[in-house]
Amino acid sequence: MKIYNSLNRRLEDFEPLNPEQVTIYSCGPTVYDYIHMGNARTALVTDIIRRYLLYKGYNVKLVQNLTDIDDKIIRRAAELGTSAKQLAHENSEAYFEDSQRLGIHLADVHPKATEHIQDMINLIQILIDKGAAYVIDGSIYYRVNAFAEYGKLSNRKPEDLLAGARVEVDERKENPRDFDMWKAAKPGEPSWDSPWGKGRPGWHIECSAMAMKHLGETIDIHAGGEDLLFPHHENEIAQSELATGNTFARYWMHVAFLKIDGKRMGKSEKNFIFLRDALDHYPTEVIRHFLISAHYRHPLDYNQESLTKSEGAIRRLNNCLDALKKYDRDIDLSEPMDAPLQHAVQEMKSQFTQAMDTDFNTAQALGAIFTLVSEVNKSLSTFDESETPVLAQAYQALTETCQVLGIYDTEIQDSATDNEAKIEPLVDLLLEVRQDARNRKDWETSDKIRDRLKELNVEIQDTPQGTTWKFLARS
């Protein structure tokens, strides 16, 4: 299994530090607003990495933080006339709601910055003691020159950082590149007590402190959006590694940006889209399919056309799985068959694994899945009773892999069926009446029943084996 490590800009073999448990830290959202599709992309990539590692048999501990105190939260709260605490709380709840609607499983721990103030203070104190930090008017700055390897992640030389910088330099700092780990409280701002007076933590220190608290001094995988590579992740490394003397994260993964209608998505451009709004228009599986239709390190453009394409692809997948579902109970793994489809099933599994093993290439993995879908449909169209056990195997293989990607949820499918079980006899009755009409060649009545049922989200299909029907997926 290989992972592209931003640290070396190379594909590297993945070997967890502790074979018993893979540790992952994912930089979560700053909860000053609902999360947008870009946040969702990063969260989804993390979710799928975890699902795949579990599929491979690893134990995984995933930690994803929520930044619940920062400048943006304070500013937004002031605008809305609420408290920073209340705003952060509401948006945290909204985050869990939205991400679960996207089928993202909860992390094992979701630490919040405001609940780890003491851990951060302890870490800052260590850095002060080691001479890597200094105090100015109650604020603590990290002395970048104290860490010889500063710049190793972003591949930047100290001189380069100064060149095109358009940032206002705080003249009080020893070096313009030094960053704050603790900000002295300004009047009216939320603050916490510290050995240096009232204040609040800087952004970078929270991830260092919370990652190490919940996962140890060295973690396997650290993930986040590509924009976090510098300075956020660079600073996390500087803080953590200088404090402990150990490697902070062994594999750094960065998810590329999502664009909207070809343009950079950003709050300032006013062209961002909230995940919850997207979920109001498209089913979970469609959005997930869209988000993984390109490799995670490549830019992806959110637009209606792309989502429509994913809708089509998911429809094709669901049609196939629906048709296959009735063979599921016929599974018989004891007797290996020599059907051509059997080979296709094995081939798909191996292609899927190979794709995911190569830096989680979900686009390629989807290719493998849809190749089997094609083979299954072919097999179904020339229906042969003897292939039934193989169809069951195909169903198993497809649902298993689709669940790693989260583009097919059997539980949701089942619960939907339970809910609607009551009206099944009614639909069957209507189909009986329709069949009578068809026998009389009363196409008007027959088509009316079909059309009216379609309006009620019941789709019927006349096949050589008789008429079948199903509920259409609701978004």
Next chain:
RNA sequence: GGUGGCGUAGCCAAGUGGUAAGGCCAGGGCCUGCAAAGCUCUUAUUCGUCGGUUCGAUUCCGACCGCCACCUCCA
């Protein structure tokens, strides 16, 4: 100025030193009372341009053109 990335069919998107997965759309055919679904055929002699290395490059190297990201809070 520095760092990194991208340019593959109508669209989206994988991929490989030996001749291009998959999806969407479109057109023809089969099936059907008509649909739907499915099947089937057609759709890049070619992978931004120009050079180089090689028996052979879309894949490696160089130059150029175009696009983008980061260097500032941002997933």
